[in-house]
Amino acid sequence: xxxxxxxxxxxxxxxxxxxxxxxxxxxxxxxxxxxxxxxxxxxxxxxxxxxxxxxxxxxxxxxxxxxxxxxxxxxxxxxxxxxxxxxxxxxxxxxxxxxxxxxxxxxxxxxxxxxxxxxxxxxxxxxxxxxxxxxxxxxxxxxxxxxxxxxxxxxxxxxx
Numbered sequence: 001x002x003x004x005x006x007x008x009x010x011x012x013x014x015x016x017x018x019x020x021x022x023x024x025x026x027x028x029x030x031x032x033x034x035x036x037x038x039x040x041x042x043x044x045x046x047x048x049x050x051x052x053x054x055x056x057x058x059x060x061x062x063x064x065x066x067x068x069x070x071x072x073x074x075x076x077x078x079x080x081x082x083x084x085x086x087x088x089x090x091x092x093x094x095x096x097x098x099x100x101x102x103x104x105x106x107x108x109x110x111x112x113x114x115x116x117x118x119x120x121x122x123x124x125x126x127x128x129x130x131x132x133x134x135x136x137x138x139x140x141x142x143x144x145x146x147x148x149x150x151x152x153x154x155x156x157x158x159x160x
Contacts, residue, residue: 001051005118009048012110016088019103025096033090034072042066046111047123049084050130056082064131084127085111 001009032039045053057079060070069087071079077087085107089100115122 001048002118005048005114005120006052008114009052009111012107012114013085013088015110016085016103016107019099019106020089020091023096023099023103025091025100026093027091029075030092031072031075032092033087034069034077035067036069037065037067039092043069043084043086043127044124045084045086045127045130046108046115047120047130048111048114050127050133053079053082053084054130060131062132064128066126066128069127070131 036042057071064070069077071077071083077083085104089103089107091100112122114120
């Protein structure tokens with residue numbers, strides 16, 4: 001990631017943090033936000049966010065499942081400073097849900113604009129995908145989600 005991209009991503013984080021602060025959602029400090037499967041959600045992040053997170057994240061055991069975040073220790077986030085947008089924006093306060101959706105959409109659109117402006121491509125996948133990506137000796141990209149879809153042929157109706 002170039003310094004310009006990093007600065008732009010960090011600016012998106014700052015804007016999201018300010019919007020969340022202005023909305024003042026209630027936090028019950030329950031840790032539900034980090035126990036994904038238990039509470040029926042999945043944390044998706046971009047490759048930008050994964051790179052920033054993993055630069056300073058505490059060590060964790062691999063492989064990581066989709067069930068929860070390995071950085072939640074004793075109910076607290078041990079990677080708080082570099083946490084991705086979903087962690088910055090998500091609160092289980094039901095009165096905040098409409099604003100949370102707006103902040104999320106605004107923030108993701110800003111990250112996509114960065115990807116477009118810098119020609120990096122848009123890579124977005126569940127957290128555990130990026131945490132389980134291991135550096136390859138050949139230097140190949142391990143942050144891009146594998147293609148798992150098979151393209152289907154287009155069927156056109158016959159006749160008129």
